[in-house]
């Protein structure tokens with residue numbers, strides 16, 4: 001993975017800080033990243049107030065705690081520095097611009113070895129009487145709105161928190177056509193079992209996964225990654241079809257695009273659904289999502305599913321899938 005991108009994946013919100021003050025050079029770099037954020041039509045509507053002064057830092061923390069409804073807490077988690085981002089509401093994209101500046105700064109903070117956390121409620125905080133006085137003191141236009149705070153400091157713990165699992169199913173690829181081999185071309189006689197032996201979902205995923213591994217399309221770990229994916233969400237598609245496929249990390253163990261189909265005439269329980277057709281998909285690069293998409297299209301077509309369930313040999317399977325050769 002690109003170093004810069006990897007850095008962004010490793011950034012975490014830090015909620016425990018050392019009291020030690022950060023260096024000015026580090027603070028400057030974080031602010032630079034905010035200043036250089038993109039903004040709608042390049043209007044640069046953001047203002048940054050960087051607070052190192054402990055008195056002001058504590059005042060802001062107590063104002064924020066009051067908005068939060070927990071007046072005796074420190075919502076800044078003991079971080080010694082806070083940057084408040086404001087944006088001028090006369091710019092139509094001010095909110096997006098402010099959020100983007102904060103995002104840039106969070107990543108920059110991580111890059112220079114600082115911990116950071118976005119702390120919310122800046123809008124409400126600076127709508128209070130004290131907040132409005134501070135805006136005046138800081139010479140900010142009356143039209144600004146508080147977007148968020150970025151608290152900064154050295155993390156108290158060496159190990160960064162683990163990232164929450166990512167919602168990979170929130171990513172949809174709408175790929176350029178023609179490039180991908182059709183499902184019918186990938187599936188072959190060796191990758192289809194018409195009478196599977198598995199009795200449980202896990203066994204079925206292993207049985208279908210075993211085929212792609214034995215065909216040297218993926219390493220052993222890919223099967224575990226398919227099971228991992230299944231823990232995150234069920235790959236049951238409907239109409240008795242399930243499509244096991246690995247996580248983004250598991251996909252690194254795919255060597256060659258391959259797919260298998262195992263049929264269970266009695267059905268296998270997939271989280272309360274009876275799956276009679278279990279596919280295992282392993283696509284190299286962009287092939288992967290395309291394969292999953294092609295199988296999803298097949299699963300939604302009741303005629304095709306019925307034909308696959310009734311097939312007496314591989315030729316019948318080919319015939320059933322012929323209409324789904326989407327990308328010729």
Ligand SMILES: Cc1cc2nc3c(=O)[nH]c(=O)nc-3n(C[C@H](O)[C@H](O)[C@H](O)COP(=O)(O)O)c2cc1C
Pocket residue numbers: 011012013014015117118119120121163164
């Ligand atoms: C708009 C926004 C508001 C947030 N407000 C707070 C907050 O008030 N307090 C806090 O502890 N974390 C806050 N966070 C941090 C999120 O809780 C954190 O980003 C999320 O749990 C994901 O964790 P990660 O940043 O480590 O990936 C906020 C994040 C965003 C983007």
